[in-house]
Amino acid sequence: LELMQFKKPEWDATKRRLDSALTISDLRTIAKRRTPKAAFDYTDGAAEGEISLRRARQAFKDIEFHPDILRPAASVDTSVEILGGPSALPFGIAPTGFTRLMHTEGEVAGAGAAGAAGIPFTLSTLGTTSIENVR
Structure with missing residues (x-):
């Protein structure tokens, strides 16, 4: 019995949808389904040939994280x-x-x-x- 863990059902449909999104692409898919086409296309698009949009998306994909586990991080300051x-x-x-x-x-x-x-x-x-x- 202790191995059986049931997840409490989420009744809020918005929260349930967003909780299921694991990536930015998942959020985009949700937005595309739920947003009127003109509003989605305006928000999702970019100028002219969308070259800078493609470059920005590629730069984001090229980021590779190498987490250092078990290192102290007590005094992290993200302010600038x-x-x-x-x-x-x-x-x-x-x-x-x-x-x-x-x-x-x-x-x-x-x-x-x-x-x-x-x-x-x-x-x-x-x-x-x-x-x-x-x-």
């Missing part, structure tokens, strides 16, 4: 300075036009998430919310 300001992580949220096409709160939600994570947020010139409302 970006353009003279502090950031909890070495990245931020890049400008994305027409953000409310994908989420009703758009840039306000993105800025809130960035603020909660302690990372920079950049408002697009094609934003759907004014600077004052995002602030």
Whole structure:
């Protein structure tokens, strides 16, 4: 009996879907199924021949992790300075036009998430919310 472990059923369909996603590709597949075609294509696509998109995806695929197990990591500090300001992580949220096409709160939600994570947020010139409302 102790070897039999039953998983409690997840009733929240969104959580169940996201819990089953193991890779970025899995998340993309979920998004493609659930998002209207025009919105998905806008978000998923890139400029012109999508050369930089292919290069970025290839660079991500080329990363190989070599974890060092059983090494102390008590004082890891991921914070950096970006353009003279502090950031909890070495990245931020890049400008994305027409953000409310994908989420009703758009840039306000993105800025809130960035603020909660302690990372920079950049408002697009094609934003759907004014600077004052995002602030």
